Amino acid sequence: MMEPLLRAHALHLAFGRTEALRGASAEVAPGEVLALTGPSGSGKSTLLLCMAGVLRPQAGSVTYEGRRLDDLSEDDRTRLRRREFGLVLQFGQLVPELSAVQNVMVPLLLERHDRQAARTSALGWLDRLGAADVADAQPGEMSGGEAQRVAMARALVTGPGLVFADEPTGALDTVSGEQVMEVLLSTVRETGASVVLVTHDNRVAAYADREVVLRDGVAEGRPAVLP
Amino acid sequence: MIVLAGLLLRTGGWLRPLLVAACTAVVTALVLVAVAMAMLSGRPDELLFDVVADPGTRGGAAFGTVLLTVPLALLLHQALRLGNAARQRRLAGLRLAGATTREVRLLGAAEVAAPAFVGAVAGVLLFGVLRVLLGGGQGGAFLAIGGTSHSVGLVPTSVTPPWWAVLLVVLAVTLVGLVLGLRSGREVALSPHGVSRHQRARPPRPWGALLLVAAAAIVPLAVTRSGLVAASLAAITLAVLGLMTLAPWSAYALGRLAQKRVTNVAGLLAAQRLVTEPRPAGRAGAAVGGIGLVAGGLGGLFGDLFASGTLEFFYVFSVVLVALCLLGTLLVVSLTLAVHSAESLTDRRRSMSSLYALGVPAEEIRSSQLWEGGLVAVPMSLFGALVGALVMGVLSGGGIMSLLLAIAGVVVTPLLALAAVWLAVALTAPVARRAIDPENLRTA
Structure with a gap:
């Protein structure tokens, strides 16, 4: 059986009285594209944020390459995300005051890369994702598709082994959404990274190798990696 | 980190740092005036207004000068909240890009400390200007009323605060700005998926x-x-x-x-x-x-x-x-x-x-x-x-x-x-x- 890259097992998480996750499990294999789908409020974004180490589950475990994420401190999880994960959210969530290239440079500068080297690398990723034209534009001057490409460049610039994308096309029109998905998947196929994707759009889910459906905080279907 | 802090300072807007620097400049100058007053002993050899020249009232004058910094500190506190929502979104964006809570706190502190320090240093220059304009020495401030000339010099020029006192004031004022800055963001939690407000105070x-x-x-x-x-x-x-x-x-x-x-x-x-x-x-x-x-x-x-x-x-x-x-x-x-x-x-x-x-x-x-x-x-x-x-x-x-x-x-x-x-x-x-x-x- 293929060893999963990341395993989330029996996760429970409640926000006040609302139980977002009630024993949800999911695994992702190296190089695999996994889609988490389900109706609104089913807990798919919460599961993704727990798998990415952004949220800490109240019960259950998240294991990445043999390490328990839920045992790590907040800062250690952040450093792990910075070095080994990429994170793309629905609206890009770029730093509004920084230009596209500066946004992409941020993870590298936090890793104490040389400014010039960081800029060169960031420009390279923007070019690769088809966003070189907006390198010096600020997020407010970009279209939704451009901003999402920049967010992807920021997520990929450190060479992550696993990319988490929460509704990456949710704020885009159909054509832009398809373009963004194609750019993301062709890039991760080249780098060999895995992707965990949250979507409620069947067309986006169709890009995935496997789909886990969530309902009321529980995963249905095939949460585990098949042999 | 330093490169990133510089980048954020340059792109984060000018009004907030300007107000912070202006406040710390005036506060530093006022504190230095009070220090100079406190350094005088007996009746000084310069023509100062009697409230400052008289040892009996000088303490009150120095105290009043320090009290003038209170409304400025309130303005500084308010200025630090200027653009807070945008600043919090910016810092949450950095969390998404991989910055730890400690790094975000440091970057936030640098955004405040840098203008506060620049302002405090400028305050030393402002103190120098006040010495010239409101000094009590020869060519200082005088007011002629009914043929009589009265000294209205308020800033002693016969004494100068020593370098270490100036440094201490600059650092203390910067520190006050920094502490107020760190306090101004404590009502929210910054996480990679956005800004969330702590339970209402x-x-x-x-x-x-x-x-x-x-x-x-x-x-x-x-x-x-x-x-x-x-x-x-x-x-x-x-x-x-x-x-x-x-x-x-x-x-x-x-x-x-x-x-x-x-x-x-x-x-x-x-x-x-x-x-x-x-x-x-x-x-x-x-x-x-x-x-x-x-x-x-x-x-x-x-x-x-x-x-x-x-x-x-x-x-x-x-x-x-x-x-x-x-x-x-x-x-x-x-x-x-x-x-x-x-x-x-x-x-x-x-x-x-x-x-x-x-x-x-x-x-x-x-x-x-x-x-x-x-x-x-x-x-x-x-x-x-x-x-x-x-x-x-x-x-x-x-x-x-x-x-x-x-x-x-x-x-x-x-x-x-x-x-x-x-x-x-x-x-x-x-x-x-x-x-x-x-x-x-x-x-x-």
């Missing part, structure tokens, strides 16, 4: 009243000749601290009261704002309360001087000087309120524009700003002026002229406070116009 409590009671208890001591200076300074310090800590509760209580009594839309909007966020209006209220306290006392003092026929240059100029300081402070309060209003309107632009879209006139929304400031500033200044007049009445032993001028002080101060609120509303008129733009419904 409990409403303010009236503990400041205890300090006011303590100040009142000291006043009888101040009347006795032996304890006059020390007890007066202690009473003033306690009264100022009491007003500052009581003011947020007062704003909250006045907001609650207005919620029950006021029937117009502007008043209700203002009352709701005061109840949900009483601290900014409270801070401005504290400052006008302090102004009222001194103005009330000043009215009584001037009346006492008038009645006793001792209207000499020394007394008149002292009163004018304090009055000028009060007006300057009122201007700072006005700026503080303007900064708060601008920030508050920008934060609430979606709800403001929806009110406008629902048919609430723009004028009503603007007058809600006036209500918000006025509901706190007018009663606080009135209260301060009454206390000041009462204390001065006790100290001076009363007299009809003293009473009349104290009443004048009590009447004029709330009007001046209202003028300060009006000025703040006028200054933020362009922000108010943008806040009700229906476009906000789509984009904000």
Whole structure:
């Protein structure tokens, strides 16, 4: 059986009285594209944020390459995300005051890369994702598709082994959404990274190798990696 | 990290760092003036105004100079909140890009510390300028009245604070700015998926009243000749601290009261704002309360001087000087309120524009700003002026002229406070116009 890259097992998480996750499990294999789908409020974004180490589950475990994420401190999880994960959210969530290239440079500068080297690398990723034209534009001057490409460049610039994308096309029109998905998947196929994707759009889910459906905080279907 | 901090400083807008630097510059200069006054011993060999030259009153002059930094610290506190929502989104964006909470805190601190330090250093230069303009040496500040030349030099030039004292003041002022900056973001948690507000803080409590009671208890001591200076300074310090800590509760209580009594839309909007966020209006209220306290006392003092026929240059100029300081402070309060209003309107632009879209006139929304400031500033200044007049009445032993001028002080101060609120509303008129733009419904 293929060893999963990341395993989330029996996760429970409640926000006040609302139980977002009630024993949800999911695994992702190296190089695999996994889609988490389900109706609104089913807990798919919460599961993704727990798998990415952004949220800490109240019960259950998240294991990445043999390490328990839920045992790590907040800062250690952040450093792990910075070095080994990429994170793309629905609206890009770029730093509004920084230009596209500066946004992409941020993870590298936090890793104490040389400014010039960081800029060169960031420009390279923007070019690769088809966003070189907006390198010096600020997020407010970009279209939704451009901003999402920049967010992807920021997520990929450190060479992550696993990319988490929460509704990456949710704020885009159909054509832009398809373009963004194609750019993301062709890039991760080249780098060999895995992707965990949250979507409620069947067309986006169709890009995935496997789909886990969530309902009321529980995963249905095939949460585990098949042999 | 340093590169990133520099990048954020350059791209984060200029108004906030400018205000922070301006505040720390003036605070540093004022503290250095007080240090220079404290360094004088005996009667100096330079022509200074008697309040500074006389060893008996010099301590009070230095203390008053330091007190002038209080409203500036309140403005600094408010300025640090300017653009807070955008700043928090920026820092949350950095968390998403992989910055740890500690790194975000450091970057946030650098955003405040850098302008605070630059301002503090500029304050040393400002101190130099004040020495030239208001110095007591040859070619210093003089005022010719009726053929007689009077020295109005306020900044000693025969002594210079040593380098280590200057360094200490610069670092201390920077540190104060840094601490206030770190406090300004504590109500929210920044995570990679956005900004979330911590559970709402409990409403303010009236503990400041205890300090006011303590100040009142000291006043009888101040009347006795032996304890006059020390007890007066202690009473003033306690009264100022009491007003500052009581003011947020007062704003909250006045907001609650207005919620029950006021029937117009502007008043209700203002009352709701005061109840949900009483601290900014409270801070401005504290400052006008302090102004009222001194103005009330000043009215009584001037009346006492008038009645006793001792209207000499020394007394008149002292009163004018304090009055000028009060007006300057009122201007700072006005700026503080303007900064708060601008920030508050920008934060609430979606709800403001929806009110406008629902048919609430723009004028009503603007007058809600006036209500918000006025509901706190007018009663606080009135209260301060009454206390000041009462204390001065006790100290001076009363007299009809003293009473009349104290009443004048009590009447004029709330009007001046209202003028300060009006000025703040006028200054933020362009922000108010943008806040009700229906476009906000789509984009904000």
